[in-house]
Amino acid sequence: MLHVITGGSGSGKSAYAENWLLEQREKNLYDENSENTNPSAPLYIATMIPYGKEGETKVIRHRRLRAGKGFRTFECYRDLVKADIPVNTGILLECMSNLTANELYDEAGNMNKPEKVKRQILEGIRHVIEKTDLLVIVTNEVQGDQMEYSEETKIYQRVLGEVNQSLAGLAEKVTEVVYGIPVEIK
Template sequence: MGRIILVTGGARSGKSSFAESIFDGIKEVVYIATAKIYDEEMEQRIERHKKSRPAEWITYEGSYNIERAVKDKKNYILDCITVMSSNIMFDITRDCEIIPLEKQQEVEEKVEGEIIALIDKIKAIDGNLVMVTNEVGYSIVPENHVARVYRDIIGRINQKIARLSTEVYLVTCGIPRRIK
């Protein structure tokens, strides 16, 4: 029986490194990368991430139709839900200074739909999926409306995904703790 694992924690907490370590020594892994290159800093971050992964791992890039990454391999990493969510949120709300409730719901439903489609496809092949996300609600309430909406959407998405996961880990200061 396959595993559905959620890895969460703060920024730079060691989430991605821990997620990758779950597949240590396994050559057949598909890495679903959701980041987009918007500037030189992001390009450097993406390059660092690519170099840290085993060369045998396959990379699938995108925030939409991510279930298409599932083919003949059994092991998958989705890194990360929060970046994927921000990409989707920007695409849906890019012209909004204040995001109406119906747009907020559209974003949340799209993100949830992407993740559920991926989980369903992984389960259908009896595969293993490790998903990385951020805990964005541990800080002060954001002053900016868009940031508050994003925080709220991610909080609800993380709760839903945790319920669907067989294991959940919280990573703090590079130390993973299983919480489910």
């Protein structure tokens, strides 16, 4: 199952995603009709490159919030399709907006072709889906404000929006978290 969870910054989507995944895993592990009896720890695919003090602080905060939940962290900033992901019973990929930015710009800061980036991200997601029974992807809502942005930012927003649309089409479940309240979209 693929579940896409979206929302604005600070909406509570990360906590919701973690808790939802753990609840689903527990249900599946103890469902006598389930073929999956592997109780391995869920995998947390971290996509944020922790640039500077602010990035490091955010990573520490997220690790603290996940503490005691049993996640194994797997850092993968780009090229999901090449990632050596172990077969498992649940993956939380956080977050698509970071992965999109990492794929859109190479390590030297040059912009890659948007169509290639979109294709590469979706191939990577298909690769991850092959490794798990349950994939939860956290993404961000970046189109909601009325500000005028640079052309580069508009390209990023367009690519992320198109990736999110493709993911929603693949997903069995889509949820938007608004002020900590999950609103089922699909």
